[in-house]
Amino acid sequence: MSEYLIAREELDFLLWDWLDLAGDCGDAVDRESADAILDLSARLAADAFLPHYKTADRVEPFQDGTGVHALPEIGAALREYAELGLFAASFPPELGGLGLPSLLANASFAQFLAANVSTAAYVMLTTANARLLATFGSPAQITQFALPQIEGRWFGTMCLSEPQAGSNLGDVATRAVADGADALGDRYRLTGNKMWISGGDHDLSENIVHLVLAKVAEPGRATEEGTKGLSLFVVPKFLPTGARNDVAVAGLNHKMGYRGTTNCLLNFGEGEGALGWIIGTPGQGLPQMFKMMNEARIGVALGAAALGYRGYRHALAYARERRQGRPSGAGAGPSRPILAHPDVRDMLLTAKCYAEGALALVLYCAKLVDRAEQDAEAATLLALLTPIAKTWASEYGLAVNDIAIQVHGGYGYTRDFDVEQLWRDNRLNPIHEGTTGIQALDLAGRKLRDGAGLAILRTRIAETIARAEAGAALTGHAEALDLCWRRIADAVGTLRDAGSQGMASNATALLRAFGHGVVGWQWLDRALLCTDAPEDPFRGGKLWACRYFFEREMPRIDAWLRPIEAGSDIGAAVPAEFL
Template sequence: MSEYLIAREELEFLLWDWLDLAEDCGDAIDRESADAILDLSARLAASAFLPHYKTADRIEPYQNESGVLALPEIGAALREYAALGLFSASFPPELRGLGLPSLLANASFAQFLAANVSTAAYVMLTTANARLLAAFGNPAQIEQFALPQIEGRWFGTMCLSEPQAGSNLGDVATRAVADGEDALGERYRLTGNKMWISGGDHDLSENIVHLVLAKVAAPGAPPAEGTRGLSLFVVPKILPSGERNDVAVAGLNHKMGYRGTTNCLLNLGEGEGAIGWIVGPPGQGLPQMFKMMNEARIGVALGAAALGYRGYRHALVYARERTQGRPFGAGGGPSQAIIGHPDVRDMLLAAKCYAEGALALVLYCAKLVDRAEEDVEAEALLGLLTPIAKTWASEYGLAANDIAIQVHGGYGYTRDFDVEQLWRDNRLNTIHEGTTGIQALDLVGRKLRDGAALALLRGRIAQTAIAAAALPTLAGHALVLDAWWQRIADAVETLRDAGPGGMAANATALLRAFGHGVVGWQWLDRALLSVDAPEDAFRSGKLWACRYFFERELPKIDAWLRPIAAGSDIGAAVPAEFL
């Protein structure tokens, strides 16, 4: 079954040929060491994560008097992962990490996400939690709470949403009252409820470190309103004294996918109040949490891409083996493999474009992460592309899984085949870390506000178009790409002048057009590396996929942009009673 995970040839092409991993590794990691890490990841993903993929879907976590219990195989796999130091992969040596570039660490992690996304989710949440603490916590908090997570002994969560406050964090009602000071900093007592907390409780690790958004309030006084009053607190399940903190599981949420990842409603302060330590200054909770949320957005996108990729690989193998029907118009003869039917090849090309395009987009963002701390242009591009990567990968990774079911026909929606579970798992990713609509408002309302990041992106797209224009086989694509991007840029200007109502009404349409434009650019950029290898089936496949995307996918941009140009307000104008 490991042949259905991320193909090594794919990773080598993306990492070394396209994204030039060597320039990010420096002297610390050579090609041989990087390859050894990828080999190790592929073997461990196949031997420890993949075998319980379907079991964890069937045997969900449950709660009894001792707490929340998860499938033992999940804990065993994560202990193997920790023993090999992979929780620490992307952390610097001074934090006891391996110091891998984000690009290499994400390529490694993609194998685990493809093998078993619900088990790998514990890793994603833990590393993001530890990275936030390493960035904003004081030395004692880093030592006490971040380092055990980097070692993989403790796991972490992010506690933002509440039953009444999902994406609108200004409505958070959890309150924190000062409770003195100790070696870990200013101590508070927290009371409130947190909903949809992945990894919120389980028996898989020694401790769980919750990062909780709450509002500081004086005793007996209401907390501040809006997001400016939000502060961030580190709230462990087990206190440094060894006592159980006042954090209780009120119930488990049962999801259609990611069933191996516990998802909890947590009550903070059923007794005297959960003890937590403020991270950084008061009122900075949301800016701090964005560091974790943005990392999680890239992580969700990588998982969506990995699931879509695995679904595509299943469909490709099935289409080559399954015989059904004869060529259209043929009077008789033996049945052919269904990959011989043009409609099936069309579906497989679409799935290839979606899955490989999503994986490439997310790894491109991972490379920007490596550059962002020292390169303001990389930081700006990363900010612009984060909502694009999160949305496009989660929507079109899911589309690849949908196609995989269709290619399997009636078998595709049975539990005997993996593709139906891959679709269910991936369906959650369009909601995880912000829905498509939320990402669209982020893109239009924040990331495109001053035009500087878009100008940088257009510059990179122009470089690709110029290189492609010099090659007869790709020159036509260069003209098409430039034309579409001019229309996207015009739509951006239209929305800037449309006011808040117009922006909100058409933000999602622009996001979708923008995402297709970015992926089209990257397909052409990779095609530049494939034109001189006509006998190489792998690289020739890239050229065919690029052609498919330009002929079948980029024209969809027109349907998204026309309503923007026309000033359509139908979403805002339709009366609610008519829906």
């Protein structure tokens, strides 16, 4: 089964040939060490994460009088992961980390997401939690709460949503009341309810560190409403004294996929109030939390890409083995593998374009993470591409899993084959960490507002186009890409001038056109590395996939842009009673 995870040849091509990992490693790691890390990741994912993939789907977490319990194999796998230092992979040595570039760390982690996304989710949440604390916490808070997570002994969560407050965090009702100070900083008592908390409680680690958004309540003074009043608090399940904090599990949510990841409704402060320490100063909660949310969005995108990639590999293997049908007019005789049928090849080419395109897009963003702290241009481009990566990988990774079921036929709809579970697991990804609609508003309303990110992106696209035009093989694709981006840029201007109603009606269409345009650019960019080996199955496959994307996928952009160009406002104009 391990052959269905991320192909090593794919990772090597992306990391070394396309994204120049060697240029980002510096003194942190050499090629031999990087290869060893990738080899280790593939083995551990196959040996410790993959074996309980279906078991964790069948044996869901449960709650009894002693607490919340998850499948023991999950804890065993995560302990092996921690013992090898992989929780610490992307953290600097001064925090006990391995100091790996984000690009290499994400390539390593992709194997675990492909093998068992619900087990790997605990890692993603924990590392994002620890990174936020390492960025904004005090030295004492880092020592107390971040370092045990970097070691993999404690796990972390992010507690934003509430039963009445999902995407609109201004409606958060959890309150924090000052309760003195100690060596960990200003102390508060929190009361409120948090919903949809992945990893919110379990018996897999020594402790759980919650990062909780709440509003500071002061006696005799009205609590500031909206997002400006939000502050961020670190609230552990067990206090430094060893005592249990006032955090209770009110219930578990039962999900369609990701079933091995506990998902909880948490009550903070059923008694005297949950004890927590403010991170930084009051009112800075949302900017701080965006550090974790943006990392989580890239993580969600990587998980969606990995699940899609594994689905594609399953479908391709099945199509090579499953015999069904004969050539037209052949009459009697042996049936042939379904891979011989043009319709099946069409589906597999679509799946290949989506799966490999999504993985490449997310790893490209991981490379930008490595450069963002020292390179303002990379930081601006990363901000622009984060909603693109999160959405495109989530939607089209899921589309790959849908295609994989179709290739399997009726077998794919049964639990005997992995592809139905891969689809269920991936169906969450277009929803959590910001739905497609939320990402579209972020792109159209924020990331494209001043045009800086778009200008940087178009410069990079123009460089690819110029390289493609210098040779004969891909000139047609270069011309098509240039025309496409001229039109997308015009649509951005049209939407910017359309007012809030026009933008809200067409932001998602712009996001979809933009995403396909970015992926088309990256397919052409990678294809340029393969023109000297068109007969090689791997590199020649990239050329065929690029051609397919430009012939069959890029024309979709026209349909998404037409309503924007026409000024359609149907989404806002239709009366509610007519729906």
